Amino acid sequence: MDLSGVIRTIPDYPKPGIMFRDITTLLGDARAFRRAVDELVQPFAGTKVDKVAGIEARGFILGGAAAHQLSAGFIPVRKRGKLPHRTIGVEYALEYGTDAIEMHADALAQGERVMLVDDLIATGGTALAAVDLLRKAGAEIVAAAFVIDLPELGGAERLRAAGVPVSTLVAFDGH
Secondary structure, three states, X not given: OOHHHHOEEEEOOXXXXXXXXXXXXXXXXXXXXXXXXXXXXXHHOOOOOOEEEEEXXXXXXXXXXXXXXXXXXXXXXXXXXXXXXXXXXXXXXXXXXXXXXXXXXXXXXXXXXEEEEEEEEOOOHHHHHHHHHHHHOOOEEEEEEEEEEOHHHOHHHHHHHOOOOEEEEXXXXXX
């Protein structure tokens, strides 16, 4: 099954010139969803993973399923102010301004092995911030996995340069 064929492309969303890659069509197709989760975890089979961290929001869906496959716990990584308990966070640069992500301060123990999951890697800003946050909490990042890579934007390479093994399932030209 070619997963790229079940990912919907929406031109000019959220602004002109952007080709939005929508995985809700993949999630709605039972076979494609199962295949995507299997392929996300397969490169890291045999690697000890204590927790899977998923980036809000589609990373929650994929990360939760990956955590189940790996018999690992799950860590939600969310935008600032969305988690109910004591949090730790990091700010990161956007094209114009900054944003912040957080996780619960007690989400992982020092030295736990964590796999990061999200639907798409573009410039890598949010994923790198998540790696920084997880490392700040004491995690060893053993992998990062994404359904979609936009290689022209360089995010996967930026993660690899930060010492994170990266796996992606589908690459799309442009953005």
